[in-house]
Amino acid sequence: MAVISDGLLSEIVSTQACKPGCGQSNGNSSFSKTEHRPVTIGADSTIEIRRVDSERLDTASLAKLNERSSRIPGLDGLRAISICFVFCAHLTGTANFPKALQPLSHLGELGVHSFFVISGFLITSLLLKEQGKTGSISLINFYQRRLFRILPALYAYIGSIFLLATIGIVTLLPHDLLYANTYSINYHWPRSWYLGHLWSLSVEEQFYFLWPAVLCFAGPKRSFKIALGVVAIAPVSRIMMWYLAPSMRMNMDCHFQSVADALAIGCLLAGIRPTLVNWQPYQRFLRSPAFLLVPITLLATQTIVDHPRIYYSLGASIEILCIALSIDRCVTICMGPIGRMLNSRILGYIGVLSYSLYLWQQPFLNRASTSIYTSFPINIILAFAAALASY
Numbered sequence: 001m002a003v004i005s006d007g008l009l010s011e012i013v014s015t016q017a018c019k020p021g022c023g024q025s026n027g028n029s030s031f032s033k034t035e036h037r038p039v040t041i042g043a044d045s046t047i048e049i050r051r052v053d054s055e056r057l058d059t060a061s062l063a064k065l066n067e068r069s070s071r072i073p074g075l076d077g078l079r080a081i082s083i084c085f086v087f088c089a090h091l092t093g094t095a096n097f098p099k100a101l102q103p104l105s106h107l108g109e110l111g112v113h114s115f116f117v118i119s120g121f122l123i124t125s126l127l128l129k130e131q132g133k134t135g136s137i138s139l140i141n142f143y144q145r146r147l148f149r150i151l152p153a154l155y156a157y158i159g160s161i162f163l164l165a166t167i168g169i170v171t172l173l174p175h176d177l178l179y180a181n182t183y184s185i186n187y188h189w190p191r192s193w194y195l196g197h198l199w200s201l202s203v204e205e206q207f208y209f210l211w212p213a214v215l216c217f218a219g220p221k222r223s224f225k226i227a228l229g230v231v232a233i234a235p236v237s238r239i240m241m242w243y244l245a246p247s248m249r250m251n252m253d254c255h256f257q258s259v260a261d262a263l264a265i266g267c268l269l270a271g272i273r274p275t276l277v278n279w280q281p282y283q284r285f286l287r288s289p290a291f292l293l294v295p296i297t298l299l300a301t302q303t304i305v306d307h308p309r310i311y312y313s314l315g316a317s318i319e320i321l322c323i324a325l326s327i328d329r330c331v332t333i334c335m336g337p338i339g340r341m342l343n344s345r346i347l348g349y350i351g352v353l354s355y356s357l358y359l360w361q362q363p364f365l366n367r368a369s370t371s372i373y374t375s376f377p378i379n380i381i382l383a384f385a386a387a388l389a390s391y
Contacts, residue, residue: 072125074330076351077342078118083354085111086361087380093367095375106302109253110319112200113262115354117323119204120211120266127215128270137216146208150355154201156390157359161194170194170363189251197362199254206256207263224271227264231317234261238312249308262320269324276328286329294329298322356387 089108091097131137158180164170172192179188183206186199215223237257241248252258276282285291301319304311330342341347350357364379364386373382 072122072331073334074327074339074342075118075122077344077347078114078327078330079351079354080347081342082111082114082118083350083357085114086358087365087383090361090365090367091376091379094365094379095370097376106305109305110298110302113259113316113320114323115200116203116259116262117266117269117320117327119207120263121270121324121327122266123208123211124215124267124270125273127212128220131215131220137212139212139216142212143208150201150205153356153359153390154198158195158198161363164363165194186254186256187251193366193368194363197358200358203254203256203259203263207260211263211267220271224268227267227271230264231261231268234258234264235313235317238316239309242308242312261317262323265320265324266327269328273328277332283332286332291325291329294322294325298326353387353391356391357383360386360390 085107088101088104089106089111092102092105127137127142158177161170161172162177165172170192172194173190175188176185176192176195179185179191179202180195180198183202185191185195186202186206191199211223214226218226234257238252241252241255241258245252248255298319301311301315301322304315307315330338333339334343361383364374364383366374366379372378
């Protein structure tokens with residue numbers, strides 16, 4: 001993986017075994033003051049990092065460069081921050097964790113919603129890129145890539161929990177395994193702690209099943225109208241469930257229809273980004289001090305999470321809009337202090353590992369357990385060790 005450092009953008013140019021969709025460099029560049037240095041990233045490939053004078057890098061050129069890159073700058077760093085939010089939430093209440101940090105418990109929901117927006121944005125960007133290059137979207141290839149990316153680590157985790165339950169180390173509730181293996185545990189309540197976090201992966205799988213097919217058969221224009229409709233309807237769905245189905249309140253945050261707007265707004269961002277790149281008032285806003293109001297507003301939405309009528313009707317929609325704007329800024333402006341942080345080696349690596357971390361943090365970040373293995377900071381070390389072993 002290419003890592004951006006020292007305020008410089010990494011442009012990945014494969015020099016051997018180039019994957020389909022990987023851009024080829026012809027030696028011509030619209031940028032000045034460039035220098036090249038090869039970096040080995042694996043046994044079968046080498047990448048070239050092109051250092052670009054940030055003063056000459058305009059937004060349109062950045063967009064073109066990102067299209068040729070195999071990774072979108074900043075996304076791995078944003079994933080790292082999202083998984084850190086989940087860790088902070090699950091650490092609260094565990095043995096030895098500082099009580100002064102208990103308010104961080106609300107960050108877990110923000111972290112998961114950020115994952116959803118990132119997922120919608122990334123998947124849609126990849127699908128649109130494929131359609132632009134080949135003229136179509138191969139659903140078979142998409143589902144094959146998703147299966148190889150998700151299933152091995154997931155079933156390794158579920159299998160491990162099953163073995164631990166069999167020998168009596170952990171306790172599962174009836175039908176937990178059935179719902180976990182069918183990607184429907186987000187509709188299963190109550191569920192055990194050890195498999196309960198798989199609700200978000202079920203939402204992701206349901207999204208993978210639906211959205212690529214919609215985009216493929218309905219086409220981009222109609223698909224984005226559908227996504228916009230989802231963003232508009234989801235708050236209504238949440239309020240209706242709150243008032244009309246009180247028995248669902250404990251688990252309604254996990255239902256696909258309750259969180260689909262987070263995925264949909266990521267899809268919309270990917271769809272309108274070519275327009276946003278060339279919309280100068282918006283680009284000036286991204287670079288202005290006024291943009292600071294976006295993360296401030298995002299944090300403010302976390303103060304109303306415990307007021308469901310306000311949060312479900314308005315707060316959640318404002319939250320995901322702020323997340324989408326923040327993602328776009330981080331992807332568009334990858335220079336400067338924030339860009340250097342998001343594209344640093346440490347955050348980049350944590351971001352790549354975030355899926356495994358999310359799977360394996362659950363047994364160790366268990367506030368109901370009194371075991372030494374679930375006490376802070378041993379639980380963090382063990383969670384990282386398990387994630388690394390399964391990666």
